[in-house]
Amino acid sequence: QVQLVESGGGVVQPGGSLRLSCAASGFTFSRHGMHWVRQAPGKGLEWVAFVRHDGLIEFYADSVKGRFTISRDNSKNTLYLQMSRLRTEDTSIYYCAKDGGIEVAPSEFDYWGQGTLVTVSS
Amino acid sequence: EIVLTQSPATLSLSPGERATLSCRASQHIRTFLAWYQQKPGQAPRLLIYDASNRATGIPAKFSGSGSGTDFTLTISGLEPEDFAVYYCQQRSNWPLTFGGGTKVEIK
Numbered sequence: 001q002v003q004l005v006e007s008g009g010g011v012v013q014p015g016g017s018l019r020l021s022c023a024a025s026g027f028t029f030s031r032h033g034m035h036w037v038r039q040a041p042g043k044g045l046e047w048v049a050f051v052r053h054d055g056l057i058e059f060y061a062d063s064v065k066g067r068f069t070i071s072r073d074n075s076k077n078t079l080y081l082q083m084s085r086l087r088t089e090d091t092s093i094y095y096c097a098k099d100g101g102i103e104v105a106p107s108e109f110d111y112w113g114q115g116t117l118v119t120v121s122s
Numbered sequence: 123e124i125v126l127t128q129s130p131a132t133l134s135l136s137p138g139e140r141a142t143l144s145c146r147a148s149q150h151i152r153t154f155l156a157w158y159q160q161k162p163g164q165a166p167r168l169l170i171y172d173a174s175n176r177a178t179g180i181p182a183k184f185s186g187s188g189s190g191t192d193f194t195l196t197i198s199g200l201e202p203e204d205f206a207v208y209y210c211q212q213r214s215n216w217p218l219t220f221g222g223g224t225k226v227e228i229k
Contacts, residue, residue, distance in 0.1 A: 018142040035218075037166075041212065045158075045209055047218040061217050062123075095165055108156040110178075111152045115165055 001103050001113040002026040009116030014084050020042070022079040022096030022113055025103060029056075030074040034101035034110060036081045038092035048094070050080065057104070064090075086120045093117050124149050124212050128223035136228040141197040143224045145210035150190045152199075152222045154214040157186055157195045169208075170195065200226070 008020040022034070036048040047063040049070040050059045058070050079096050093115040101107030125148040135141055145155065153173035158166040159168060168177040170186035183198045197204055204226050210221040 012133075044223045045160075045191040045220040046210070047199070047211075048218065050218070055201050078171070100168075100171065106216075107219060108168055108211070108213065109158075109166070111166050 002098065002105075003078075004078065004098065004111060006094065006096050006113045009118045010084055010112040010120045011121060013122050014086060014088055014120055017082070017084040018086065018118060020081040020083070020094055020096075020116060020118070022081075024077045024096075024098070026078065027098065029072075031102050033101070033106060034070075034072060034079045035097045035099060035106075036070060036079075037095045037097050037109065037112075039095070039115075040089075040092045047116040050099070051079070052100065052104060072101035078091075083118070088120050091118060091120045099111075123217055124151060124211055124219050126210050126219055128210060128221035128224045129210075130224060131158075131222070132225045132227060135200055137200050137202060137228045139196075139200050141200055141204070141226050143195040143197075143208055143222050143226075145188075145193040145195070147191045147193070147212060147214075151214035153189045153216050154211070154212055155186075155188070156165050156211045158209045158211065159204075159206050160209065168208065182227075184194045197226070200215050202228075 003025045005023045051070045064085045067085045097109035098111040100110035157170040160166040174186045
């Protein structure tokens with residue numbers, strides 16, 4: 001069965017950096033695009049970033065563009081999110097999510113991890 | 123950016139009743155819309171994709187309809203486990219966006 005397990009969350013000061021990981025299993029990781037989606041405490045869902053199956057194309061939400069970098073290592077079945085210049089408003093649960101399709105265009109998020117909490121606070 | 127507006131924000135219903143949730147897009151998105159359910163402390167779960175297709179393992183009491191800018195999620199015969207927050211999401215254009223959510227609560 002598909003499993004996505006995030007790690008790397010924690011408390012970081014404003015302006016700091018953090019790298020999240022998402023270990024994937026139960027499907028052919030290298031065939032699917034992957035996403036990061038976040039949810040601030042008590043708020044709704046916000047899509048953050050997407051990386052194509054081969055890692056060669058990325059898209060970002062404007063709110064994180066230039067500060068966050070999504071990447072993947074298909075040899076390790078792992079997705080990453082490098083976050084820098086963190087702001088208090090980046091405080092959220094960060095979920096990795098599998099793209100349901102195998103095309104270049106995005107599909108729905110058909111599987112989600114349980115999330116990892118990032119708290120940006122001084 | 124495509125804005126998705128969900129209504130109502132909160133829906134108060136009794137078990138056994140039918141829930142009708144709305145999602146309106148600020149631009150035409152054909153049928154590139156999905157619905158998710160989220161329970162407290164859990165990750166979202168995909169219910170419907172491409173406006174009307176049930177995801178794997180989703181019971182027939184969940185149905186989706188619509189195209190263009192107006193979409194509906196219907197839950198027939200609410201059961202206790204269906205009381206949750208529901209989000210719509212579009213994949214027609216970057217950036218991908220979600221609606222603000224509809225909370226279905228027990229009346």
